Amino acid sequence: MAAEPVEESARWQSIVARIHAEDPSGLESFYEEFSPGLRLFFRHHLRSYEVDDQVHDTFLAAAAAIRAGQVKRPEKLPAFLYTIAHRQAAGCIAEAMRRRSEPQAPPEPLTEPPDPEQLAVRRQQRRLVAEVLGKLEPAEREVLVRFYVQEQDAERICQDLALSETQFRLRKYRAKERLSALLRKEMGEERPGDKILLRKKPASGH
Amino acid sequence: MTHAEIEQHDLVDRYLLRKLPAEVEVAFTEHYLGCRTCVQKLEAGRKLLEVLENAEPPPKPAANEKGWVRGWWLPQPAWGVAAALAALALYVNLSRPAAPGLVPSSGEQVPRSGAPAPVLELRTYRAADEPGPALGAAEAAGGFWLQMDLRALDAYSSYAVEVVAETGPTAWSGRGAPGEQRDQLRVRVDGSRLEPGPYWVRLSGLTADGSPRLLREYALEVRP
Numbered sequence: 001m002a003a004e005p006v007e008e009s010a011r012w013q014s015i016v017a018r019i020h021a022e023d024p025s026g027l028e029s030f031y032e033e034f035s036p037g038l039r040l041f042f043r044h045h046l047r048s049y050e051v052d053d054q055v056h057d058t059f060l061a062a063a064a065a066i067r068a069g070q071v072k073r074p075e076k077l078p079a080f081l082y083t084i085a086h087r088q089a090a091g092c093i094a095e096a097m098r099r100r101s102e103p104q105a106p107p108e109p110l111t112e113p114p115d116p117e118q119l120a121v122r123r124q125q126r127r128l129v130a131e132v133l134g135k136l137e138p139a140e141r142e143v144l145v146r147f148y149v150q151e152q153d154a155e156r157i158c159q160d161l162a163l164s165e166t167q168f169r170l171r172k173y174r175a176k177e178r179l180s181a182l183l184r185k186e187m188g189e190e191r192p193g194d195k196i197l198l199r200k201k202p203a204s205g206h
Numbered sequence: 207m208t209h210a211e212i213e214q215h216d217l218v219d220r221y222l223l224r225k226l227p228a229e230v231e232v233a234f235t236e237h238y239l240g241c242r243t244c245v246q247k248l249e250a251g252r253k254l255l256e257v258l259e260n261a262e263p264p265p266k267p268a269a270n271e272k273g274w275v276r277g278w279w280l281p282q283p284a285w286g287v288a289a290a291l292a293a294l295a296l297y298v299n300l301s302r303p304a305a306p307g308l309v310p311s312s313g314e315q316v317p318r319s320g321a322p323a324p325v326l327e328l329r330t331y332r333a334a335d336e337p338g339p340a341l342g343a344a345e346a347a348g349g350f351w352l353q354m355d356l357r358a359l360d361a362y363s364s365y366a367v368e369v370v371a372e373t374g375p376t377a378w379s380g381r382g383a384p385g386e387q388r389d390q391l392r393v394r395v396d397g398s399r400l401e402p403g404p405y406w407v408r409l410s411g412l413t414a415d416g417s418p419r420l421l422r423e424y425a426l427e428v429r430p
Binding site: 034038045077079083085086087089090096129144145149151152153169183 | 216219221222223225232235236237238239240241242244245248249252254255257258259356357360361362363364383384388389394396398414
């Protein structure tokens with residue numbers, strides 16, 4: 001693992017110094033730099049309605065620790081933030097499990113069941129994706145389906161399809177690019193999946 | 207961690223599919239938290255994954271995985287398309303195991319694999335005299351789900367699962383995170399390397415530094 005580039009280290013050090021000095025621009029930069037990554041982290045581990053609260057709580061806890069001078073190596077700010085975020089996520093999971101284990105516990109918030117309109121949209125999405133996948137080269141399609149849908153290991157795919165690791169990565173990359181291009185063409189959108197995802201009914205909760 | 211390493215080891219896709227070893231996942235997370243390039247790639251990958259989840263095919267014919275992959279995309283007669291769409295609609299309502307720990311951002315449990323793989327609920331601990339659940343070697347080879355109850359255990363955001371032969375060697379290992387309800391862990395096992403015989407399934411919680419803490423051992427049997 002290489003050390004962080006100097007430019008990044010300097011940015012982290014500047015953020016820590018400004019927060020420590022109660023300069024409001026420090027918190028702004030802190031949020032701007034790390035909120036996309038933190039949102040992604042919590043979305044990967046928690047339910048969608050928990051993400052905003054956890055991001056907010058993580059920033060609060062991290063800023064408090066910085067102000068208290070607990071960050072000894074500002075150049076390692078992302079690692080420090082990860083420690084707090086991981087603890088937040090683990091606490092959230094533990095709390096949800098504790099609530100569920102209580103016999104009289106109130107029911108946890110649930111995502112609304114899909115309504116008929118949603119089901120129809122989803123059927124349409126499935127058909128569209130199937131059509132687009134059908135336009136890929138068979139070899140590319142097979143790599144995508146095996147890796148992403150069937151979740152087969154790269155090692156097994158390479159073995160079955162007689163591909164080297166490099167050939168596999170190249171084929172997967174090309175297949176993704178082709179799929180993205182076809183989706184853009186079919187839906188006239190800028191980024192793959194955006195329109196499909198936007199057509200989903202937003203999850204309930206905050 | 208450099209972007210060359212991230213590309214070389216396919217970390218973005220493997221992270222999204224929850225296939226990174228614990229220590230690599232920690233290092234990669236620490237990197238992407240402060241890296242806009244990687245966050246953008248992860249977001250794009252997540253969207254692509256959701257698109258591909260929408261390509262859920264009907265159950266594959268038994269013992270013909272390649273045929274299923276190729277066959278599903280072949281042109282269908284009109285009635286076949288209607289039947290396939292009806293089957294897909296049914297899929298939406300079917301309660302199927304999700305991928306290891308996958309909690310889609312929509313909050314819904316979206317089935318991730320086309321194969322109607324068997325689900326083995328593990329209840330029998332290693333110390334117990336009772337035999338564990340069993341499945342045939344051919345069935346195991348097609349892949350199956352292991353389901354474990356987490357309610358009485360310490361909570362972790364992710365878990366390691368190992369299927370270990372009684373003689374010692376690890377036959378399969380993988381990772382997963384609790385599902386939507388947080389009280390269960392389901393992992394899909396590629397059982398193609400499981401020979402008939404008794405096995406132990408080791409469930410460990412993964413700590414912040416990625417080290418496993420053994421929580422429980424279950425019995426499992428693969429029959430000839």
